Amino acid sequence: MRTTGFLLSLIGVLAIIGETCGIAFPTARWFFETSRQIPWLNSSEGAVVFPWFGWLASGILCLAGLTMVVRSWTSGPPNPVTLRKIQRFKAIKRGYYSLLILLCLAGIAGLDQVVVGKRALAVEQDGRWRFPAFLPTDLKNKDFGMMGEREEAAADYRELKRVFKTTGKGRVIMPLVAYDPTGDTLPPRSRSMVLKDGKYHQAGSDQPYFGLVANFYNVEQARVHIRYTMRRGLYNGPADGWDEKGAPIYSADYRDGVLISEKYNGPGSKEDFLYREASDLRAMKYHPAPPMLETGNLLGTTSQGYDVLAYLYGGLQVNLKAALIYLPIIYLIGITIGMLMGYLGGWFDILSNRVVEIFVNVPFLFVVIILSSMVPERFKGLPVILGILMIFGWISIAMLMRTAAYRDKGRDYISAARVLGARAPRIIFTHLLPNTLAIIVTLLPFSMSALIFSLTALDYLGFGLPPEYATWGRLLNDGLSNLSAPWLVTATFSALVGLLVLITFVGEGIREAFDPKKFTYYR
16 A cells, blocks of 8 residues: 555656646656646636646645555554455466566556657757657757758657768667657558569568569658559559659559550659669558568558557557546445445435436447537547446446445444444444455456456447547457458457456456455354
């Protein structure tokens, strides 16, 4: 509890410091960014925007963390029965190691732009260091001496790194994956070609190449010089050429590697155009492009031109953020209502049961789809989707806690508390609740699995989060819409199933370790 409290307090303090000092700390920046992006989470007066949600969330984190730290110091020694349960969980290797892997994944996801992002971690130019990834606003190309048509655009640090590598006038340190999860559409990818026995092959392939190939003015920006059609490793079909500004000035036709006809209408001579300096012949890979080590797209690209590895990372962040918001709220609501239903009984229990029956008989998926489609596009976001899911999420928890309260409220220690004058709130939250800890802890991993599955299903159907969020459901839909790109489905399925299996292993380990029958004896 103490470690968790310190961590929550640290995140809250970093968020406040970052907002005050203009520093974008990893993960901690999310509260204020979300508050500014979603209209109903901020208040604005003219050009001034007050992100009240960011301040509220940061304050709650600091207060909750401080409370947990203080209670860990004042609550006395830990319960020996709880310690025995924890030791038993550690002895269940499958669940324990799965928990360690999940914690590592959460830690990596928490590093945010340090691991994945298109903004440089550090740029050294003329002896001056800048740290763009930790600034709340984007620097421009002109700030680094990159003038021209795009001088007012946000700085392209990948291009800047190539320029500095060529000129030696500075250094750029990029994240491990130098792409943003969304909003970072890449130009078409390409792969080098080799000539074997008079026929062209892709590097590393033994089969003659079929498809489009090209020479490039700039490989990284996919500025094409001449593009050819190739069959069985030979030029076969139309060829087109463009000048450096992208204007078409050349066309030709080939048959089995032999030039049949050509036409040139650009400045200068045709020979100057054909033999000007350009890249070697490369195989063109339009999106979705397959995994390519030489371009840095280890898992390929999506049909929108996003890097798959970066997109999966963004999806993991969304799932973990959703769990951190969703689970505490539904458990707070479910535990409170369920304990009151079980302990008070009577009219409150009857009325609550009727409400639960109404919610249970309402088709969950259809209601979520209807409510999601009714929300205006500018208000959509993670808080709205989670709010819709919370309408139904508390029910199963409340019914389990109701059963536990009914079971335990007649026991001797509850009767003794009543005789001593304890009121209902104290009995419920001081005496009944601690004895239901096994139920809560056991149910928690499975609630997280259900949340991830629900988010994925809604995004797959197109009723989930807006496109600026990286979601595994949308990536799965993209893969099933492009069956010729199996890396999309393979990567998404592996990530989703792997995460759910880890959570399930943890849940099974907790259920076995916290089984009250192993440590409790009833008269």
